[in-house]
Amino acid sequence: MSRIVILGSGAWGTAIALALHRRGGHDVTLWAHSPEAAQEIIDAGENAQFLPGFPIPKEIAVTGDAAVVSQAEIVVSAIPSEFLRPTLVRLRKHLHNSQFVVSATKGIEDRSFLRMTEVISATFEPAGLLVSIGALSGPSFAQEVAQGQPTAITVAFSDADVGSFIQQEFSSESLRLYTSTDVIGVEMGGALKNVIAIAAGIAAGVDLGYNSAAALITRGIAEITRLAVACGGRRETLAGLSGMGDLVLTCTGSLSRNRTVGEGLGQGRKLPEILASLGGKVAEGVLTTRAALGLARRLDIEMPITEQMELILDEGKDPRDAIRDLMLRPGKEEH
8 A cells, every 4th residue: 555645736646546446455645735725625625626526535535734744655736837846845855865756737837837747756856856857747627527427647767667557556446547758748748738729719709610620630740749859858748648638638728727718718708707717727838828938939940829928828829810810821731
């Protein structure tokens, strides 16, 4: 039996806790950012704010006590990207080198352009922590994972043996893990697909059809792959679960928050209003767009869809003008 602590009591963190409990054989703790947030979940018997309708078994401990992290053998980070660094600075004194850290956050840090495992590593380094850090990503809506619907995702560690260990500890009848040693490719696919999902939502919001959606998904994976490979990822990774699989899900699924944001923009709603309507849930693609484009410019990688998303999100460009500009770009070879 492993002692597992999930950091972050949002929808995804809660769903992971439920999936690991359903698997059995683990001591599972869900850590919330404050004692008050933890107590709300305990009192309600469910995560009423982020994942309502799914009772949390009493066997899952819910706490806001940071010291609980020291008891974990496996730490799963499901903290939103914008809060990851300050939260880990607060928690790192409770961590130790014999632990395994699995990042389940999909994003790129603003300004530093670091992937989430890089943020974790940079945060741990001043404390002398040398833990194994990997990434968990793939097509996985929290609600469906919580329901126990069959889901396949990828876990990536540079050390294949560690990846196999996490695969064994997490896999169940409803959650199937594939291993990879391409941490960069897995993380980049998971982060960048959120940007393309906003574009897909915009296309739906302005009533474009299936042709447009297929074009966005296909050209989206092309620019995701360009940047991921430039960062050191492997092209074949982006054709798998954490690349194309996650992209298709997020671009087409009604449960996608990033697609929802895009749809609202396509319908003429303002970004602050759309984000407020999410009820505290995070659409990672909004922040990732700026970071991804900054990274692409640093590496001289062309990302036309991402460029247009930045203009819409940050400068208020009319989505129809953005679509027209994408269509009128100079002709290119496909590959």
